[in-house]
Amino acid sequence: MINIYQMDFLEGAKMFKDNSVDLIFTSPPFKDEDVEGDYWNFYEKAFNEMCRIASKTVIIIHSATKMNEIIRRWPPKRTLIWGKGIIAPAYRYNPIFVYQKSDEYKVNKYIYTDTFGIAPIKNKDKIHKYQDPLHLYISVLKMFKDCNSVLDPFIGSGTTALAANELGLDCYGFEKDLESWKVCMQRLKETMEGVMLID
Numbered sequence: 117m118i119n120i121y122q123m124d125f126l127e128g129a130k131m132f133k134d135n136s137v138d139l140i141f142t143s144p145p146f147k148d149e150d151v152e153g154d155y156w157n158f159y160e161k162a163f164n165e166m167c168r169i170a171s172k173t174v175i176i177i178h179s180a181t182k183m184n185e186i187i188r189r190w191p192p193k194r195t196l197i198w199g200k201g202i203i204a205p206a207y208r209y210n211p212i213f214v215y216q217k218s219d220e221y222k223v224n225k226y227i228y229t230d231t232f233g234i235a236p237i238k239n240k241d242k243i244h245k246y247q248d249p250l251h252l253y254i255s256v257l258k259m260f261k262d263c264n265s266v267l268d269p270f271i272g273s274g275t276t277a278l279a280a281n282e283l284g285l286d287c288y289g290f291e292k293d294l295e296s297w298k299v300c301m302q303r304l305k306e307t308m309e310g311v312m313l314i315d
C-alpha cells in the first residue's frame with residue numbers, strides 16, 4: 117500500500133501515532149531558502165516528529181554543507197556516504213545519517229556497507245529538481261531487514277515510494293508543493309499498479 121499526501125509534513129505528522137512506522141527515510145529540504153523561517157528551527161521540529169513516528173530507525177540523506185552542524189546537534193549512530201563520482205560544481209558526496217530508535221533494533225547489525233558510489237541523475241533525465249537515483253534508495257533501504265513500512269516526509273518525485281514498491285514495503289509520503297506532488301503521482305502511476313491516491 118502506498119499513500120502520498122499533498123500536505124505539509126509538520127501538519128500531516130499528527131495523523132501518525134508514536135512508533136507507528138518502522139523506518140523513516142528521506143532527503144529533506146537542504147537549503148535555508150527552501151523552508152519558511154529559520155532552517156534549524158524547521159529541521160528540529162521535523163526531526164523530532166520523525167523520531168517520534170519511527171519504531172526502528174530514521175535515515176536522512178542530507179547535504180555535505182550542513183553535515184558538521186547536524187552531527188553536532190543530532191549525533192547519528194552511523195553516517196553513510198553517497199559518493200557521486202566526478203561532477204561539477206556541487207559537493208561530490210552526501211552524508212546519510214542513520215539514527216537508532218532503541219536497542220531493540222540495533223542498526224549496526226544491519227548495515228553491511230557504508231559507502232554507495234552511484235551517479236546522480238542529471239539534466240534531461242531529471243523530472244524533479246531534487247530527484248535522487250532509485251538504485252541508491254533501494255540499496256540503502258534493503259539493508260534494514262525486518263522493516264515492513266517506510267515514511268518519507270519530503271517525498272519530492274516519489275523515489276522512496278518506488279523503492280518501497282520494489283522491496284514490498286508499505287509506504288507513506290508527504291509533499292507540500294502541489295507541482296512536485298503531481299510529478300510524484302504521475303511517476304507512481306506510470307510505474308506501478310494499485311497505488312492508493314490520497315490528498
Ligand SMILES: C[S@@+](CC[C@H](N)C(=O)[O-])C[C@H]1O[C@@H](n2cnc3c(N)ncnc32)[C@H](O)[C@@H]1O
Nearest residue numbers: 124125143246247248270272273275291292293
Ligand atoms: C530534497 S527534495 C526530495 C527529493 C526526493 N528524494 C526525490 O528523489 O525526488 C525535498 C522535497 O520536500 C518538499 N517539502 C519541503 N518542505 C516540506 C514540508 N514542510 N512538508 C512536505 N514536503 C516538503 C519539497 O517541495 C521537495 O520536493
